[in-house]
Amino acid sequence: MYAMVAPPDKAPPDNAPPQDDVLWARSLHYSHSGSPGLIGVSIGVRAGEILAVTGPRGSGKTTLLRCLSGQLLPEQGEVWFNSVPVHTMGALARERLRRDRFGWIGPEPQLLPELRVWENAALPLLIAGASHRSAKRAACEWLDRLDIGAFARKRPGALNRAESQRVALARALASEPAVIFADEPTAPLHRAECALLLRTLTTAARSHRITVVLATHDEETAAVADRRVALLDGRPASAAAAHQTVFPQPPEDQAACSLSA
Secondary structure, three states, X not given: OOOOOOOOOOOOOOOOXXXXXXXXXXEEEEEEOOEEEEEEEEEEEEOOOEEEEEOXXXXXXXXXXXXXXXXXXXXXXXXXXXXXEHHXXXXXXXXXXXXXXXXXXXXXXXXXXXXXXXXXXXXXXXXXXXXXXXXXXXXXXXXXXXXXXXXXXXXXXHOOHHHHHHHHHHHXXXXXXXXXXXXXXXXXXXXXXXXXXXHHHHHHHHHHOOEEEEEEXXXXXXXXXXXXXXXXXXXXXXXXXXXXXXXXXXXXXXXXXXXXX
């Protein structure tokens, strides 16, 4: 289903993304209950690259990651993964793509309390049909690398917030995905825990050639990336600045709008 390489005797279509981009999106538009979430955002991410998507809260970072990962379908625009159009896939195909090729870590660990720690970390592998033994081995290897292997047989309730976030990272890495989407993964962490999480994520990305799309508003977190793309009000920051220049805001002492009889 996911044949990622075009036959050598058949050129890719004119509207296909550059072949060195593992992720590519063009002119993405998305709204939340009528409020703009993304407005004409285009982006390309090379294989093995760590890309930071920066901007203040509410700038569209999470919406962009969810569109790129197939969680959301854009209202307009295209999303491609390895020259496969994600935006034309059905819900089941996108779910399988996320399970088999993508990893996700957000600001909340979202661990299942009824499962043991290693089972939470191995969950994507188990769902994909991996053997119990191989899934446990892969999960425990990453738990050990994150200095949390001693908790493998415990339930998530025995962990603190930082430890739970490490389990979430182990879960994202255990299936060796092509892309990891990291949405403010360090937001709930103190500086030392933040450094450990980022070090493990970036080291894994370099050694396993995993592409990382990292959404953050934190300057130190963004500094680990190879490249940055800034969003503001759902637009690329440069476009948002131009929009504000064309449509300047009223002075602070002037009402934004007025009514007349």
